[in-house]
Amino acid sequence: MVVETAQRLSHALIIDDHPLFCDALSMTLQSIPGVQSVKTVHLLQDGLDALSTLPQTDVVMLDLNLPDVSGLDGLVRLKKAAQDVPIIVVSSLADQRMIKAVLQAGAQGFVPKHSKRDVFLSAFAKVGAGERYHPDGYVDVPGSADDGSERKVAFDRLATLTNQQARILHLICEGKLNKQIAYDLSIAETTVKAHVTAIMRKLGVQSRTQAVLIAGQARFSNILPSEAS
Amino acid sequence: MVVETAQRLSHALIIDDHPLFCDALSMTLQSIPGVQSVKTVHLLQDGLDALSTLPQTDVVMLDLNLPDVSGLDGLVRLKKAAQDVPIIVVSSLADQRMIKAVLQAGAQGFVPKHSKRDVFLSAFAKVGAGERYHPDGYVDVPGSADDGSERKVAFDRLATLTNQQARILHLICEGKLNKQIAYDLSIAETTVKAHVTAIMRKLGVQSRTQAVLIAGQARFSNILPSEAS
């Protein structure tokens, strides 16, 4: 057997927009025996690109709060782009619900951003061994069944969205009109409508309001106000 | 400490749809010296009616999950109907966020529904003394400023809604069409539209989708079964 079971993760990808943190995490990972390369990007899109150009990547450390995307959106899209690459989510928001949602969405591990070095190391080791990692305090009990199943359905459906569709759903979840979305993305309103139709078909709903609710169920976006005026 | 003012709450109102629980809570309250009457109703609407016919009511025990309404909707409306009557929320959902949201929305106390008798008693006593009550485990630290202030704004705006408008917003938050809402409430679609226009004006938004987002911020309805932030 050529398998060194202790460390199967050779090529890591870090997606995080905090420079200092990236450096520190990168160095931490590089100190692990068996790790051959650590690439760092600052946007989810760059991460998706990196995954296609570096297909040998075998673990991703993902920050949930990127300039690019927010909420579980990024995780869902990343998961879709690389089904079999384990993802360890690193987030500054680390309450029970968030952890649960993240693991339900298919991440292999969750590490609070403020954790000490050895926490990252043990998470990395555990995921490398094919297990899941979550913080000590976390227990997976209180998951009133319906919550879980409904959300899983929502995840499954959101995972079928293409990148552009996800972007558009994101803007819908900010309360924008098709016209505004078209302007933001520099495409025709007709195109937006086509995407919206496709989104609703995939989510199995009949109106954009219902699409927002599905997205909310899955914490797809950080439903926060955009009401500038 | 003040002694004779220790019990200023003579007339209590219980709003809860669980019969056995109502009985138990009613008996518990009646066992308190100084409590002269305890009225029980099963719907929020009945509670609102009771408040207007029994103006001497000086404390309300409110369950958040009524057939009538759900989420903080009921609390906001009750608060609006009786600004100065202290409200103690009794809920089976008792996580940090829910407690925080409830207290931010203006409740004087929060008691998990599964609490023992003496918890209800001490909550009642504390609120009677003009203080606020929350469970032992609860700490109001992580109040990430934006979360609080933005949500407070949302509460303020929601509090200006009339009953009918609140009902309609609730149905909007379930993804229903104006036509369906009209059918549900047995009114004309035109009327629904008029209300929707009024709601959006009060909330300061331009579309129903944005109204849903505001409602979500304030946990107005149970759109998000259990929220993370």
Next chain:
DNA sequence: GCCCACCTTAGACCTTTGGATGATGGTATT
């Protein structure tokens, strides 16, 4: 009684949304 706030409605009008059809070009797979 009068005023005021709320709920109600009709009808006209315009905008937004959602969908159907069809067409083009790019890209990846086979």
Next chain:
DNA sequence: AATACCATCATCCAAAGGTCTAAGGTGGGC
């Protein structure tokens, strides 16, 4: 090359959403 999927866009159309005017009813407060 053929296939399939995606993104793009146009045109046309029907339905829903949203605004406005005008108006009738209720009930409470002064």
